[in-house]
Structures are given as structure tokens and as C-alpha cells.
Amino acid sequence: MKTPDEIILRPAVSFAILKIAHLILLSLTFLVLAWYSSPYFIFFSVAILGAGWYRLLLIRSHRYLIGAEIIRTSHGIFFKRTDELEMYQIKDYIITRPLLLQLLGLMNVILKSIDAETPVLHLRGIPRSELIETIRTRVQEARQHNKIFEIN
Structure with missing residues (x-):
């Protein structure tokens, strides 16, 4: 079920x-x-x-649902796999744009987290946007909502 504040992304056809x-x-x-x-x-x-x-088809089967509290990834054609990552566990954001992706208007996003099952989450071949700002805002809101404070 998609709510209005959720973002659904897929790798672009040109990337595939x-x-x-x-x-x-x-x-x-x-x-x-x-x-x-x-x-x-x-x-x-x-x-x-x-x-x-x-x-x-396998590349295009990847789906990234970015909600207010979680990021849910799913992929697979015959056997589907769905993983979830809590927003408050994300520690770092990296955008990579090799030359060919720049020409196609695409980007790769790498999210580093403290989650044991998903320490690194790759969002590959997605359209270039202000996604990192949205994720950063949602991470801060999730940390405040769950009363989680980072100690360095």
C-alpha cells in the first residue's frame, strides 16, 4: 500500500x-x-x-520504496526478496555518477547503515534527483521520533 509520502524508484530502462x-x-x-x-x-x-x-528483466525488477520510517527494497523475477532498512539506522549517503550515467541523467546512491543484515544499500541506476535531501530529512525525523541520539 502506497501512502502519499512514499517514493517508489526503479532502475531506468537505459541503465538496464x-x-x-x-x-x-x-x-x-x-x-x-x-x-x-x-x-x-x-x-x-x-x-x-x-x-x-x-x-x-532482473535489473528492472528492483524496486525501492522510500517511506517516512523505512526503505524497502525488493527484487527478483521467480523468487522475490524484500529487505527493509529503518531510516534511523542510516549513517552515511554517497552519490556516484560515472560518465555514462551522467550522460543518461542517472545516479547510483549508496546508503551506509548500522544494520547487521544490510550494512550497505545500493540504489543503482535511478533518475537524478534531490533524493539524498529527502532521505536526510526523513532520517533526522525518524531519529527524533524514536528518540535516538548519535554519540561520536
């Missing part, structure tokens, strides 16, 4: 295509080999293209 570009090129290489050498290379091309399609 970028991640499987090497499989597409390899598949095309096998198609060229099938054209010039042996038609049996078509089977390799189709198998690699199938693996690329599965990888694309």
Missing part, C-alpha cells in the same frame, strides 16, 4: 540496457559468424540474447 550492452554485442557477433561461417552459431546468439533479456 547499458548493463546488458556487452551481451547484445556478443549476440550480434555470433549472428555475423553464423552468416559467414556456420549457421549453428545462431543457437549461441539466441542463447546469449536470452541471457541478456533475463538480465534486463
Whole structure:
């Protein structure tokens, strides 16, 4: 159930295509080999293209729900996995934007936490936004609400 203050993010399609570009090129290489050498290379091309399609669907199956108190991540096609991270456990925020992601208007966000199960949470290939400011505000509100004070 989505409430108005929740943000739902997914990796962009362009990010997923970028991640499987090497499989597409390899598949095309096998198609060229099938054209010039042996038609049996078509089977390799189709198998690699199938693996690329599965990888694309797997990348796009990631969902990040950012609520007021928790961040819930889920992923998987055949077997779904859902993890939750309490906002007050987040300690640090890192944004990385390699050149190709900059050109596509995307970013990777790394959240470091004190949670034993999820010490580092990666949000990959999401659209560039002011997400860190939103998360920072929600972390501070969650810490005040739960009466948690940080001692350095």
C-alpha cells in the first residue's frame, strides 16, 4: 500500500540496457559468424540474447520504496526478496555518477547503515534527483521520533 509520502524508484530502462550492452554485442557477433561461417552459431546468439533479456528483466525488477520510517527494497523475477532498512539506522549517503550515467541523467546512491543484515544499500541506476535531501530529512525525523541520539 502506497501512502502519499512514499517514493517508489526503479532502475531506468537505459541503465538496464547499458548493463546488458556487452551481451547484445556478443549476440550480434555470433549472428555475423553464423552468416559467414556456420549457421549453428545462431543457437549461441539466441542463447546469449536470452541471457541478456533475463538480465534486463532482473535489473528492472528492483524496486525501492522510500517511506517516512523505512526503505524497502525488493527484487527478483521467480523468487522475490524484500529487505527493509529503518531510516534511523542510516549513517552515511554517497552519490556516484560515472560518465555514462551522467550522460543518461542517472545516479547510483549508496546508503551506509548500522544494520547487521544490510550494512550497505545500493540504489543503482535511478533518475537524478534531490533524493539524498529527502532521505536526510526523513532520517533526522525518524531519529527524533524514536528518540535516538548519535554519540561520536
